[in-house]
Amino acid sequence: MTSPVTSSGSASGLDVNSIVSALVNADKGTLNNLTAQKTAYNSKLSAIGTLKSALATYQTAMSGLTSASKFNAQVVTAGDTSVFTATASGSASVSNYAITVSQLAQPQKIALAGFANTTDVVGTGTLNISFGSYASGTNTFTSNTSKPGVSITIDSSNNTLAGVRDAINAANAGVTATIVNDGSASGNRLVITSKDSGLENTIKISVADTSDGSNTDASGLSQLAYDPTATSGAGKNLSEMQAAKNALLNIDGIAVSKSSNTITDAIDGVTLNLLKTSSGVPVSLSVSNDSTTVQASVTAFVNAYNALDKTIRGLTSYDATTQVAGLLLGDSTVNNIASQLKASVTQSLGTDTLSSLSQIGVAFQRDGSLAVDSTKLQSAITNNFGSISALFTAAGKATDQLVTYTSSTDKTQAGNYAVTVSQLATKGSLQASSAPNLTITQGANDQVNLTVNGVSYSLTLTAGIYATTQDLINELQTRLTQAGAAAQVSNNAGTLKITSNNYGSGSAVAVTGGSGATDLFGGSPTATTGLDVAGTINGVAAIGAGQTLTGAFGDASQGLKINIADGTLGARGTINFTLGFASQLNTFTTNLLSSSGALSTKTDGINTSIDRLNDQMDAENTRLTKLEASYRAQYTALDTLISSMNATSSYLTQQIAQFTANSKS
């Protein structure tokens, strides 16, 4: 029996720890198998992680290519950018224009002079600032109905020149007030400038002057009265420093007059920003298609596909050179994804002019990657520019002019869907039952509580005797606007009517109380709730909300939103909804990566297997620990046994030896 040098000091002279661990190692076959299986599973998990991350990168790229602007970008070039600059929306016609700018639009500016200090008192009362067009020939002023007037209360807290300036600026009344000091003795001037340029934004300021009772004289608050049709000093008490002007231009021989220098509705799809007049010289404007952007977008689409394809290939193929098999070689889920990807880029869409990628020069190479033939793409850009965006993005085309495509969801399927309308959307309103009391007394009838579209508002009207129903309407409109209510007040045959700005069943106006409720709206005002549009898309009752019809759940048109602006009841043509390549692939990869997608199911399965292996490994480790303990106990017992037997036998041998010695002597 060999006895190597050890440190255990056991009777048998063996290293217990080494022996026991060697014995246990000899029994580790099962554990090693389990560990190898777990390692293989973990490698597969990490390969799926690599695939997921490549898919996520691809999904981001596709998502970025779902907006039409990536494929219908246009370049607008102005011959002289100091005269005007321009941008295009993507739907402009490719064309050249000659534009002469003879006048820029400007806002009206009026001023009141003669204050020594900004702390000088102006007066008290109410200012009402409104806008309209002034015709000097007939000396008439026509209100701008799209801009309701705003009333501003001036009392002892804000009756100085600076206080009036601040009150006007705080009221969001469509004007800016500033104080300019011209250096003379009474050189503080209050300058009021319209925020919007153009003839239709000429300022009118009506005053209810409580400081001296006269609403038009040049003292007290009525110093600020400005009626363009009145006599200077008797109601037109500020001087005009700058007249309101429209922008005047000539586009290819057509004279155009616009109130703003930002013109969106002169050339279809083009926004012009006028900067200065062109001194009678026409300046060119050319609209062309932005080939560079479209080429870049198509290239991005191709590059994203190739990057994903490369990752999938690496994971699923056998490298003959390195003799290494991809970690997902032969995996049916991954093979399925790869073939679906390939199928989705080789399909033909239901779009009209352009329906396949090969038509714009995108095709598979012999090595399985996609490539762009830039000559072919350029020719598609030249000949079918308007059709390229539908090849990549979600698009809807309605045959009816008053029906427009709004949006879709990833559940919406491509198709040509018939649209019928059985009810048009309306706005909710409140109609007074009698003419209003034009005398508003503080604390008696100056309060009215309303709900507009479900939101409550408590309004306090400025007390006073209103000259006309329109004046009272202006005051009520001011209070509504200031409170943030989305509603318009109008005069209906001498009675008040409030109409919500919104359409649909959520659109409603109701009077809920307040001391002035009856004086303003009569004893029994009529509240009419708005109606949602109703109709069908693809023959199935659609969901109506306001003017929007949405394709029904479960139908192919699910989630397709279209806007019905107006028009007749009954059949309203069709909407052709198409899903371009980027949209489809965005949806495809989004679903793949979702928690219920095929890859998640796969990783869940692997994780379950790993959990099971972990349990088995735990059990095996427990068994090995017990085995080690039993080996150790066994060894110790035997070791003790041997040393004890050694002691006994040496004693007995000694006895025999002694006897032999004795008998020899």
Add this chain to the structure above:
Amino acid sequence: MLHDNALAIYESVALLTTEMVVAARKQDWEKLAELEANCADYVEKLKDYEQAEPLTGKALARKLASIKKILADDREIRDLVDPWMVKFSNMMTINAAHGQSQSTKRHKHTLQ
């Protein structure tokens, strides 16, 4: 009579070692260790008695017969325990040569 005691103990030990042989054959190491502990106790006592009064004559012959029987049993027990110890020893040799080798097969290693 002390020598009677000593002789009785020798003969008891001889009986015990017979049982030990049986236990070792069955590889019942626990039983073997238990019996051996009893033997060790007897032998401890024996030393005291024998110091006091050496045996002579017939008693001595009986004592020697018992000792021979005990030593024969001892050899047989060792022969049965040894393979175990050899196994340990082989393990030892393997470990000394390869460190903590993760052998997954159980086969007999020969002594190096």
